[in-house]
Amino acid sequence: MEAERWAQVSRIFNSAIELDGEAREAYLKSECGADESLAHEVKRLIDSHQRASAEDFIAEPAFANSSESKTLADGQQLGPYLILKHLGAGGMGEVYLATDTRLGRSVALKVLSAEVAHDKRRMQRFQQEARMASSLNQPNILTVFEFGEIDALNFLATEYIEGKTLRQYLRSHKLTLPEILDVSIQILSALDAAHETKIVHRDIKPENVMLRSRDQVVKLLDFGLAKPTESGSSTHANDLEGETQYKTAAGAVLGTINYMSPEQAQGLPLDERTDLWSTGVVIYEMVAGQVPFKGRTKSHTLVQILENEPVSLSEASPVPVPDELKRIVEKALAKQLDERYQTAKDMAVDLRKLRKQLDVEAEMRRSVGPTLAVESRATSSVAAGPTVTSDSSRAVKYGMLLLAAVILVGAVWFVTKSRFVQKPPTGPLPSPITQQSLTYSITVQKYRDSKPFEQPFQLAKEMLFERDYQIRLNVSSPKSGFLYVLNEGPHEKEKPAEFVVLFPSSTSNSSSALIADNQQVQIPETSWIKFDQEKGAERVWLVFSANAIAELEPIRAYANEKKMGLIDDSSLSDRVQQFLRTHTGSKPTVEQNAELRQTRVSAPGDILVHVIDLEHQ
Amino acid sequence: MTKPPPSKPHEITELLEQWSGGNQAALDKLYPLVYEELRRLARSYMRREPKGHTLQTTALINEAYVRLVDQHQVHWQNRSHFFAISAQIMRRILVDHARRHLHAKRGGGARKISLDEVMLVAKERSEEVLMLDEALANLARVDPRRCQVVELRYFAGLNNTQIASVLKISENTVMRDWNLARAWLYQQLSETP
Numbered sequence: 001m002e003a004e005r006w007a008q009v010s011r012i013f014n015s016a017i018e019l020d021g022e023a024r025e026a027y028l029k030s031e032c033g034a035d036e037s038l039a040h041e042v043k044r045l046i047d048s049h050q051r052a053s054a055e056d057f058i059a060e061p062a063f064a065n066s067s068e069s070k071t072l073a074d075g076q077q078l079g080p081y082l083i084l085k086h087l088g089a090g091g092m093g094e095v096y097l098a099t100d101t102r103l104g105r106s107v108a109l110k111v112l113s114a115e116v117a118h119d120k121r122r123m124q125r126f127q128q129e130a131r132m133a134s135s136l137n138q139p140n141i142l143t144v145f146e147f148g149e150i151d152a153l154n155f156l157a158t159e160y161i162e163g164k165t166l167r168q169y170l171r172s173h174k175l176t177l178p179e180i181l182d183v184s185i186q187i188l189s190a191l192d193a194a195h196e197t198k199i200v201h202r203d204i205k206p207e208n209v210m211l212r213s214r215d216q217v218v219k220l221l222d223f224g225l226a227k228p229t230e231s232g233s234s235t236h237a238n239d240l241e242g243e244t245q246y247k248t249a250a251g252a253v254l255g256t257i258n259y260m261s262p263e264q265a266q267g268l269p270l271d272e273r274t275d276l277w278s279t280g281v282v283i284y285e286m287v288a289g290q291v292p293f294k295g296r297t298k299s300h301t302l303v304q305i306l307e308n309e310p311v312s313l314s315e316a317s318p319v320p321v322p323d324e325l326k327r328i329v330e331k332a333l334a335k336q337l338d339e340r341y342q343t344a345k346d347m348a349v350d351l352r353k354l355r356k357q358l359d360v361e362a363e364m365r366r367s368v369g370p371t372l373a374v375e376s377r378a379t380s381s382v383a384a385g386p387t388v389t390s391d392s393s394r395a396v397k398y399g400m401l402l403l404a405a406v407i408l409v410g411a412v413w414f415v416t417k418s419r420f421v422q423k424p425p426t427g428p429l430p431s432p433i434t435q436q437s438l439t440y441s442i443t444v445q446k447y448r449d450s451k452p453f454e455q456p457f458q459l460a461k462e463m464l465f466e467r468d469y470q471i472r473l474n475v476s477s478p479k480s481g482f483l484y485v486l487n488e489g490p491h492e493k494e495k496p497a498e499f500v501v502l503f504p505s506s507t508s509n510s511s512s513a514l515i516a517d518n519q520q521v522q523i524p525e526t527s528w529i530k531f532d533q534e535k536g537a538e539r540v541w542l543v544f545s546a547n548a549i550a551e552l553e554p555i556r557a558y559a560n561e562k563k564m565g566l567i568d569d570s571s572l573s574d575r576v577q578q579f580l581r582t583h584t585g586s587k588p589t590v591e592q593n594a595e596l597r598q599t600r601v602s603a604p605g606d607i608l609v610h611v612i613d614l615e616h617q
Numbered sequence: 618m619t620k621p622p623p624s625k626p627h628e629i630t631e632l633l634e635q636w637s638g639g640n641q642a643a644l645d646k647l648y649p650l651v652y653e654e655l656r657r658l659a660r661s662y663m664r665r666e667p668k669g670h671t672l673q674t675t676a677l678i679n680e681a682y683v684r685l686v687d688q689h690q691v692h693w694q695n696r697s698h699f700f701a702i703s704a705q706i707m708r709r710i711l712v713d714h715a716r717r718h719l720h721a722k723r724g725g726g727a728r729k730i731s732l733d734e735v736m737l738v739a740k741e742r743s744e745e746v747l748m749l750d751e752a753l754a755n756l757a758r759v760d761p762r763r764c765q766v767v768e769l770r771y772f773a774g775l776n777n778t779q780i781a782s783v784l785k786i787s788e789n790t791v792m793r794d795w796n797l798a799r800a801w802l803y804q805q806l807s808e809t810p
Contacts, residue, residue: 010760017796044804046800048800048804061770061771062746062771
């Protein structure tokens with residue numbers, strides 16, 4: 001390495017990393033001119049710079065124990081929490097992996113630095129995050145278990161997610177189109193739940209979206225900036241709020257202005273729609289590899305956000321983009337509030353439809369054969385086919401849609417090519433795309449004189465049980481999805497039902513309804529189902545869905561030791577009953593496998609509802 | 618803790634003065650004295666602190682400085698010099714340690730490694746330390762200052778403000794130097810098969 005050359009490389013590098021996207025390209029062009037090897041050298045260095053910061057390369061001094069901010073040591077006990085590992089440090093404090101020794105579950109323990117704890121404003125932010133997040137109960141929002149103070153340390157215990165932030169992920173991966181849609185839909189599901197309770201996140205960006213490694217499930221983080229909507233407050237209060245908000249968002253965390261909505265950039269009062277704008281920016285970035293609004297300086301970026309239309313997604317993207325996705329993103333990025341998506345639900349619906357088209361095509365490519373299966377594209381012409389309207393008619397309509405798609409793709413095949421990587425089908429042909437299935441078995445423990453008698457045994461299907469038998473269910477699904485299991489006690493027809501939540505439970509699966517594919521779930525996790533004294537059938541409802549079920553999500557609040565799973569809110573149990581009644585129209589197919597002592601239930605559509613009647617004498 | 622420092626503060630102070638004045642021979646004498654003191658301090662830290670206590674490299678060097686140098690006689694700039702050479706020394710201690718550690722792990726380990734030494738560098742970081750040391754030596758040939766920034770930060774645990782004051786450059790420059798050096802080192806390390 002020549003000193004002169006090195007001086008040149010370092011000068012260009014240092015200026016270039018301050019710029020982004022086009023500005024950087026232009027700068028490199030002007031500095032390196034025709035010297036391609038110089039440009040190449042600088043670009044490689046920039047790439048290494050990005051990787052090095054993403055991976056925290058040599059961020060910690062070499063000394064083993066030298067992370068000077070580390071407050072807790074591995075193996076140390078903080079109240080009921082046993083510290084296992086230091087995971088990292090951020091602006092607010094440090095994060096540890098710990099075990100809650102009371103329940104034996106893993107938690108992420110966020111410990112506030114003393115500096116923050118003494119800072120009233122930051123402390124407020126921390127408490128706000130805890131309050132906001134804990135009031136939300138949705139699988140795509142990080143579950144907050146506890147917020148408290150032990151030994152003068154303020155901490156927040158949350159669900160522990162093994163994964164990466166979307167930002168980290170984007171640095172090393174190119175997301176496929178279906179993946180982009182899945183991530184977006186989940187962000188919107190989280191926002192829908194937050195908006196439902198009148199909470200606006202205000203800081204949607206890839207850094208705040210976590211992807212769980214195991215199954216790519218999205219968890220929305222950082223409700224630190226979130227606030228209840230300000231509909232009721234006076235104009236004066238609004239102004240103040242807006243101003244503070246802008247300062248916090250722009251000042252506290254660098255670089256976040258790229259995701260700001262026009263109203264946020266102006267410090268105006270915010271509502272739910274600001275989050276939809278930011279989600280639009282995130283989708284744009286996932287597709288195009290760059291944010292839609294980006295200037296040389298913050299002020300330039302602000303002007304872009306307020307005044308300019310972004311480069312169209314199809315032009316910005318290195319690969320062809322479905323017209324429908326382009327339309328969705330444009331609608332999310334409408335500068336006028338009334339032209340934008342009005343609810344997260346609406347936006348999610350459009351994305352889901354597009355996602356399904358892709359599924360249909362993938363399915364079609366599988367059935368048409370390998371020559372056509374290489375590449376294809378979801379075009380707006382496919383969207384012109386019949387749209388799916390209801391669960392019951394879905395299967396039939398998919399047939400039609402599939403046919404339409406076969407013909408269309410045959411026609412457009414030679415015209416368009418997409419390089420969106422789509423995973424080739426592997427293994428045996430999967431079951432039809434709109435089918436859900438569950439496999440379950442029943443474990444029975446006999447009792448004599450109140451003592452367990454003989455070894456537990458396994459059944460494929462129900463039998464007429466003795467009153468003192470105790471029962472467990474073992475459930476799994478070949479696909480990941482949301483599982484809800486409820487016990488409906490015996491009751492007279494006219495009387496309202498009483499429900500006990502068996503799954504999710506506070507002692508297993510991090511209180512989440514989401515189970516992984518082929519995950520074996522034992523229900524109940526630690527105890528057994530016991531029969532009531534009165535005669536009659538105990539009904540166990542199994543509900544399984546590709547998506548979280550809004551009507552059933554609230555039951556998770558009852559799945560704890562205090563409530564013993566009993567839903568004692570009669571309006572909620574009415575809603576649950578209503579849901580179960582309306583979803584039992586199409587009977588699932590039931591197949592028993594005597595050899596494996598298992599029952600497999602399957603049904604077309606997105607939601608599977610199956611009831612097991614446990615009768616005793 | 619109460620043990621007196623092994624060398625006379627005057628001697629070290631004087632050597633520091635001479636070295637700052639441009640006398641390279643002074644550094645050769647200074648080096649082993651500071652080396653011994655830092656090693657000794659690191660060991661005693663490990664012994665007296667409860668398990669899992671955090672060892673702060675900067676605090677260690679500070680303590681060595683207070684113990685070794687006569688505060689009344691030394692010119693304040695010499696403190697920077699002291700930190701600069703301590704960072705080099707810490708690098709050597711850590712690299713030596715990492716080398717022995719890997720050697721022991723690969724079955725050459727008839728030699729007993731004392732507990733305090735083992736605790737200095739986490740096992741999994743030994744390789745990183747060695748590779749980095751090698752890459753840094755290459756960097757030093759073309760760009761000694763940026764190499765020093767890495768040394769002060771990675772091996773001596775100084776923060777940007779402290780590095781800025783030791784090297785008498787602005788914090789912004791420290792940040793830029795760090796970005797560049799780290800990117801370059803990352804590239805070197807990722808190219809090494």
